[in-house]
Structure formats: C-alpha cells, structure tokens
Amino acid sequence: MDGGSMVADIDDNVTSGGGVRDVYGEDKASEDRFVTPWSVSVASGYTMLRDPRFNKGLAFTEKERDAHYLRGLLPPTVICQETQVKKLLRHIRQYQVPLHKYMAMMDLQERNERLFYKLLLDHVEELLPVVYTPTVGEACQKYGSIFMKPQGLYISLKEKGRILEVLGNWPEKNIQVIVVTDGERILGLGDLGCQGMGIPVGKLSLYTALGGVRPSACLPITIDVGTNNEELLNDELYIGLKHRRVTGQEYAELLNEFMTAVKQNYGEKVLVQFEDFANHNAFDLLEKYRSSHLVFNDDIQGTASVVLAGLVAALKLVGGNLTDHRFLFLGAGEAGTGIAELIALETSKRTNLPLDEVRKNIWLVDSKGLIVSSRKESLQHFKQPWAHEHEPVTELVEAINQIKPTVLIGTSGQGRTFTKEVVAAMASNNEKPIILALSNPTSQSECTAEEAYTWSQGRAIFASGSPFASVEYDGKVFVPGQANNAYIFPGFGLGLIMSGSIRVLDDLLLAASEALASQVTQEDYDKGLIYPPFTNIRNISAHIAANVAAKAYELGLATRLPQPKDLVKYAENSMYTPAYRSYR
Numbered sequence: 161m162d163g164g165s166m167v168a169d170i171d172d173n174v175t176s177g178g179g180v181r182d183v184y185g186e187d188k189a190s191e192d193r194f195v196t197p198w199s200v201s202v203a204s205g206y207t208m209l210r211d212p213r214f215n216k217g218l219a220f221t222e223k224e225r226d227a228h229y230l231r232g233l234l235p236p237t238v239i240c241q242e243t244q245v246k247k248l249l250r251h252i253r254q255y256q257v258p259l260h261k262y263m264a265m266m267d268l269q270e271r272n273e274r275l276f277y278k279l280l281l282d283h284v285e286e287l288l289p290v291v292y293t294p295t296v297g298e299a300c301q302k303y304g305s306i307f308m309k310p311q312g313l314y315i316s317l318k319e320k321g322r323i324l325e326v327l328g329n330w331p332e333k334n335i336q337v338i339v340v341t342d343g344e345r346i347l348g349l350g351d352l353g354c355q356g357m358g359i360p361v362g363k364l365s366l367y368t369a370l371g372g373v374r375p376s377a378c379l380p381i382t383i384d385v386g387t388n389n390e391e392l393l394n395d396e397l398y399i400g401l402k403h404r405r406v407t408g409q410e411y412a413e414l415l416n417e418f419m420t421a422v423k424q425n426y427g428e429k430v431l432v433q434f435e436d437f438a439n440h441n442a443f444d445l446l447e448k449y450r451s452s453h454l455v456f457n458d459d460i461q462g463t464a465s466v467v468l469a470g471l472v473a474a475l476k477l478v479g480g481n482l483t484d485h486r487f488l489f490l491g492a493g494e495a496g497t498g499i500a501e502l503i504a505l506e507t508s509k510r511t512n513l514p515l516d517e518v519r520k521n522i523w524l525v526d527s528k529g530l531i532v533s534s535r536k537e538s539l540q541h542f543k544q545p546w547a548h549e550h551e552p553v554t555e556l557v558e559a560i561n562q563i564k565p566t567v568l569i570g571t572s573g574q575g576r577t578f579t580k581e582v583v584a585a586m587a588s589n590n591e592k593p594i595i596l597a598l599s600n601p602t603s604q605s606e607c608t609a610e611e612a613y614t615w616s617q618g619r620a621i622f623a624s625g626s627p628f629a630s631v632e633y634d635g636k637v638f639v640p641g642q643a644n645n646a647y648i649f650p651g652f653g654l655g656l657i658m659s660g661s662i663r664v665l666d667d668l669l670l671a672a673s674e675a676l677a678s679q680v681t682q683e684d685y686d687k688g689l690i691y692p693p694f695t696n697i698r699n700i701s702a703h704i705a706a707n708v709a710a711k712a713y714e715l716g717l718a719t720r721l722p723q724p725k726d727l728v729k730y731a732e733n734s735m736y737t738p739a740y741r742s743y744r
C-alpha cells in the first residue's frame with residue numbers, strides 16, 4: 161500500500177477525529193465558521209414578521225404574503241386590524257393583575273407597533289392606566305425582573321466621554337423628541353435609579369398615541385449616575401450602577417456632555433423633556449438649558465399648564481375669576497411651585513397686577529409646614545417667592561382654617577394626606593371646594609375620589625393625577641377627572657415640532673393651557689368635569705399643538721416657514737396614524 165491511496169481512503173470514509181463519516185452533512189454544525197451575531201435573509205419574510213415596525217401578523221394580505229416571502233410563515237387565515245384589536249383587547253382583559261396587562265401591552269409594542277398604538281388609541285380610557293400611571297409605577301419598581309429586552313437608551317457614568325458615540329448606537333437617526341430621566345423621583349415612589357426607564361418609555365408611547373408623533377422619532381433615555389435606594393443597591397437583580405448617586409461637578413459634567421451631544425447629533429430642534437428628576441437638580445437643569453436648547457420640564461411646566469387649564473375651566477362651575485380665588489398647596493416642589501408660578505403669571509397677565517401682588521393669594525405647605533417669611537433664609541430658591549407674612553403653621557387643617565383657600569392642591573407625593581378633617585374644612589369654607597389630588601401613582605394620591613365626594617357631601621369639584629372610577633354618593637353619580645400632564649405634553653410637543661420652535665417660553669405653556677381649557681364642553685361641565693375625556697385626545701392635542709404653534713410663530717420662535725394657514729388641520733395631518741400600510 162502506498163501513501164497516496166491511504167490518503168484517498170481516509171478522505172472518503174473517515175472523519176478527521178476518527179468518527180463516522182458525515183453522510184447527511186449534519187456535522188457541518190460543528191464546523192468552524194465565521195460567526196456573525198445576526199443573519200439577514202433577503203428571500204424570506206421572516207425578518208419582516210419579527211420587526212415590530214413592519215409586522216402586521218395575520219393581517220398580511222394574500223398578495224403581501226406572496227410578495228414578501230411570507231407563505232408558510234403564518235397560519236392561512238387573513239384577518240383585519242380591527243379584528244386583531246378585538247382579539248388583543250380580549251387577551252389584555254383576561255389578566256386580573258394590572259402588571260400582567262402592562263407586560264402584555266409591552267410585549268405587543270415589541271411585536272407589532274401599529275397594532276399596539278391602534279389598540280391604545282381606540283381604547284385609551286381603559287388602557288392609559290395600564291401603560292401609564294398607576295401601573296407604570298409598579299412596572300418601574302419591578303423593572304429589573306420583568307424585562308427581557310432592553311427598551312430605550314441607557315447612558316451611565318461608564319459612558320462618560322463617549323455619549324456622542326452611544327447616541328450613534330440608537331438605530332433611528334431622525335429623532336424629534338427625547339424624554340430623559342435620571343430616575344431620582346419616579347412619580348411619588350422616590351429613587352428607582354435605572355429602573356426609572358419605564359417612565360420615558362411610557363411618556364413617549366403617549367407622545368405617539370395621544371399626540372401623533374411617529375414612534376421612530378421618539379427616544380427614551382435614562383441617565384444612570386447610581387441610586388440612593390438601599391433596597392436596589394442590595395438587589396442582585398438591580399439593572400443599574402450599584403453605587404450611591406454621584407452629585408455636584410461629576411453629575412453636572414455628565415449632564416452637560418449629554419445635552420451637548422444631543423444637540424450635536426440631532427440638531428437645534430430636537431425637544432428634550434426632563435422627567436422625574438429630583439427637585440434639587442430639576443430646577444437647575446431647566447434654568448441652565450432653557451436658553452440654549454429646546455427643553456422643558458414636564459413636572460414643573462407641563463403639570464402647571466394642565467392644572468391651570470383645569471382651574472380656568474372650574475371657574476365656569478364655581479364662578480369668579482382667578483383673582484377671586486385663594487390657592488393652597490400641600491407640597492412645594494416641582495409640581496407645586498411650578499403650578500403656583502403659572503397661576504400667578506396668568507393672573508398677572510389678565511389683571512395687569514404685578515406678579516408679587518398676585519402671588520399673595522397663593523400659599524404652599526411643605527414637609528415642615530406653611531411656607532412663611534420667617535422661614536425664608538432656610539428655604540430652597542424655588543420656595544422663596546411664596547414665603548408670605550404669616551405666623552408659622554405646621555398642620556394642613558390649621559392652614560386651611562386660617563387661610564381659607566377656595567382651591568386645595570395636593571403635590572406632596574404622600575398618600576392619604578387629605579384626611580376627612582382636611583376635606584371637611586374645605587367643604588365648610590366653600591360651597592364648591594376645588595380639590596385636586598395630583599400625586600401619583602394611586603397609592604400616593606392625597607385622597608381618593610370617593611373620599612373627596614363623601615367627605616364634602618358631594619360638593620367637591622375633584623380631579624386626581626391617577627384615574628379613579630366614578631363614585632355614587634347620595635343617589636348621584638360623580639365622575640372624577642384626571643389632572644395629569646398627559647393632556648398637555650403630547651400636543652405641546654407636536655406644536656413645537658410642527659412649527660420648528662427652538663425654545664420653550666412660558667407663553668407657550670399658557671397657550672397650551674388655554675387650548676385645553678377651551679376643549680371642555682357643556683356636557684363635561686354638566687357632569688362636574690373640568691377636563692375633557694381622553695377619548696377625544698387626538699382632537700384635543702391638535703388644538704393644543706395649533707395654539708402652541710401659533711404662539712411660537714407670533715413670538716418669532718418658529719423656524720418652519722411659511723406659517724400654515726390652518727394650524728389645527730396642519731396638526732391633524734402631521735399625526736402618525738397607526739392603521740396598517742399596504743406593502744407592494
């Protein structure tokens with residue numbers, strides 16, 4: 161036997177490891193290959209089915225199934241989007257636990273984006289509490305354990321010096337709205353660190369569903385500088401940086417790099433919405449960037465705009481004008497002082513009285529009691545304009561009895577602080593007390609709708625940050641309204657985008673507020689409502705967007721010229737509609 165034939169034998173019959181010959185080619189699976197972490201097949205619709213932006217599920221038509229290599233990848237039946245909505249709604253409703261409904265909705269968003277938005281928009285009153293407050297609060301608390309797929313963009317201290325590069329990793333390039341949080345004050349739930357991501361994700365879902373900004377133009381971002389939440393720091397499943405928050409210069413530098421990178425990458429007209437930052441950063445960030453970037457703080461400014469709208473609408477029910485009313489807040493942080501400032505601004509504009517004068521009708525209570533002048537030196541800067549001459553008062557009931565407000569607003573983040581005595585005190589001083597329990601989620605609401613109506617013998621005009629069901633009292637049904645910045649920011653953002661605005665001024669917030677108040681109908685007033693129902697939200701958002709854009713053009717903030725003639729129509733036409741598109 162010579163060497164040559166030996167080689168031929170081995171080649172033919174024996175594998176290199178001495179095993180059995182690979183007859184069926186199966187051993188190819190263990191061959192060394194160049195590894196790429198993804199594969200793209202141009203001759204298969206498989207990737208299309210798995211892309212939430214294009215997927216239509218069983219709604220792909222016969223023609224589309226042929227044209228896009230989908231044959232066999234779907235069961236044979238074809239159903240329309242309306243039927244899919246019905247099916248999905250039934251699916252969501254079968255869950256008893258709100259968090260399970262939330263997870264099913266997120267799952268749908270990642271599977272079939274248009275169906276998600278169609279379902280949300282068609283059943284907005286039912287599903288808003290699922291994708292937004294209160295359920296989003298619980299989702300953030302459990303974010304680390306419920307999520308398999310990351311959403312949004314995470315920018316942590318590890319990315320310092322490389323933020324521009326990180327922005328480049330996001331697949332979409334034409335971003336119009338960024339909602340960013342650092343997770344330090346998530347709703348009224350405190351510091352949830354990196355798990356706060358649920359908030360920007362939820363807010364941006366509303367930008368699309370309620371305001372019609374297309375999903376690909378929306379970018380949720382969480383900045384992770386650590387957390388002071390001990391429970392998270394000790395949780396092995398915590399998804400964020402496991403150290404206490406960095407503050408001071410290091411924090412400021414990261415935020416500055418972020419803001420600079422955002423403008424460099426997306427241009428002058430990208431809107432940055434600050435969300436759920438703690439107040440020791442929120443006011444400073446807004447102040448620092450409002451003159452160089454298109455920014456607004458939803459908790460300070462969006463909330464102010466929505467509450468002012470509700471109060472202006474409430475005047476139709478209680479009579480008088482803003483100067484005839486006295487306002488008392490429980491909570492003097494972002495929401496409280498933001499609302500107070502916008503009420504004062506609007507009142508001053510309406511009456512030509514100086515701001516300092518109209519501020520005297522507005523009082524705030526913080527965790528140490530009534531904000532009065534003797535405390536001025538020790539107060540944070542945003543509380544100082546509200547330090548009026550008065551003796552110190554520590555109890556809310558006492559403050560109500562002494563100041564006799566016509567309007568009581570809860571922005572404390574502390575549940576059940578509007579006790580029976582508090583509501584009764586408001587009711588004994590006012591025929592129709594206006595009581596707004598704005599804190600979120602429901603567990604942090606200052607009182608429930610039932611408590612507000614029962615303890616005021618059905619006389620309160622009540623709205624809350626998170627939704628409550630209707631209440632029957634003394635044979636009458638009371639429908640509580642929802643005073644939530646969700647009414648404002650989607651339409652507000654659309655107005656900025658469609659006019660190409662480059663800065664946010666307070667006058668734009670007043671314009672948004674005015675538009676929202678004008679959408680409350682006689683039918684709503686007859687039910688005691690000071691906000692229109694969310695079912696009509698696209699129309700409401702179009703009016704808000706149009707009024708904001710009109711003001712932006714008037715003030716010379718708009719860059720998209722010429723100004724469209726009919727701004728409401730223009731807003732409506734600019735909106736993303738979630739109906740499926742036909743594919744050729």
Ligand SMILES: NC(=O)C1=CN([C@@H]2O[C@H](COP(=O)(O)OP(=O)(O)OC[C@H]3O[C@@H](n4cnc5c(N)ncnc54)[C@H](OP(=O)(O)O)[C@@H]3O)[C@@H](O)[C@H]2O)C=CC1
Pocket residue numbers: 345346347348349438439458459460463490491492493494495496525526527528570571572573574577598599600601604624625626643644645646
């Ligand atoms: N409905 C809506 O659209 C919105 C609702 N919110 C809700 O409002 C709440 C507050 O948010 P924000 O203003 O940003 O938070 P901040 O932390 O900025 O402010 C909270 C304020 O409440 C005060 N406070 C805390 N505990 C008490 C107490 N027991 N009695 C009296 N005052 C108290 C704090 O006092 P001190 O200053 O002394 O610490 C502080 O002034 C949150 O629950 C949030 O979800 C916020 C934005 C929008």
Ligand SMILES: CC(=O)C(=O)O
Pocket residue numbers: 293346347348436458459599600625644645646
């Ligand atoms: C609604 C909202 O922005 C908040 O509770 O923080």
Ligand SMILES: [Mg+2]
Pocket residue numbers: 347435436458459
């Ligand atoms: Mg918020």
